[in-house]
Amino acid sequence: CQLLPSPCRWGILFSHPRDFTPVCTTELGRAAKLAPEFSKRNVKMIALSIDSVQDHLSWCKDINAYNGEQPAEKLPFPIIADKNRELAVKLGMLDPDELDKDGMPLTARVVFVFGPDKKLKLSILYPATTGRNFDEILRVVDSLQLTAYKKVATPVDWKPGDSVMVVPTLPDEEAKKLFPKGIFTKELPSGKKYLRYTPQPE
Numbered sequence: 001c002q003l004l005p006s007p008c009r010w011g012i013l014f015s016h017p018r019d020f021t022p023v024c025t026t027e028l029g030r031a032a033k034l035a036p037e038f039s040k041r042n043v044k045m046i047a048l049s050i051d052s053v054q055d056h057l058s059w060c061k062d063i064n065a066y067n068g069e070q071p072a073e074k075l076p077f078p079i080i081a082d083k084n085r086e087l088a089v090k091l092g093m094l095d096p097d098e099l100d101k102d103g104m105p106l107t108a109r110v111v112f113v114f115g116p117d118k119k120l121k122l123s124i125l126y127p128a129t130t131g132r133n134f135d136e137i138l139r140v141v142d143s144l145q146l147t148a149y150k151k152v153a154t155p156v157d158w159k160p161g162d163s164v165m166v167v168p169t170l171p172d173e174e175a176k177k178l179f180p181k182g183i184f185t186k187e188l189p190s191g192k193k194y195l196r197y198t199p200q201p202e
């Protein structure tokens with residue numbers, strides 16, 4: 001998929017509570033630094049918060065300065081200015097426990113990943129007080145993309161390059177043909193042969 005143009009394009013939409021706030025600044029700084037990694041994976045990035053375009057432009061300067069770069073009004077991805085919270089309400093992104101000075105709810109730290117079919121593939125939600133781990137988000141994208149195209153699933157703490165599990169619905173005979181690098185089945189007290197590992201397919 002990585003080598004193909006837009007029909008195979010994935011998307012990530014990530015919201016944050018507010019411009020000019022500390023955790024959000026660190027998150028968007030990290031997201032900007034990782035933009036080439038998302039691009040390599042054919043994932044288009046877009047952020048969202050409930051501030052104005054003018055605020056976004058001014059805040060971008062702070063984010064770039066935080067990253068040790070020229071304070072330009074530009075990041076490698078756009079930020080939706082959802083000033084009236086229309087999209088945030090529609091997409092269920094508001095955090096009722098996190099209020100601004102007027103008592104209005106802020107956006108939570110939501111991550112939506114969309115596949116090339118424009119369908120939602122992953123949704124995670126962090127509270128305003130916990131910054132996200134963007135290495136984990138990249139890891140999850142790697143898993144989503146691998147498992148979208150191969151009949152495998154990724155086990156606990158999987159990292160790219162680790163062995164993967166053969167999906168339970170695939171019969172042994174078919175699995176042997178599909179995974180020529182071999183299948184290792186772990187023996188279990190139940191005698192059931194469902195823990196089937198194979199090296200990560202290309």
Ligand code: BEZ
Pocket residue numbers: 017018021022023024025098106128129
């Ligand atoms: C922050 O980005 O630092 C933040 C925003 C809202 C509530 C708490 C922290």
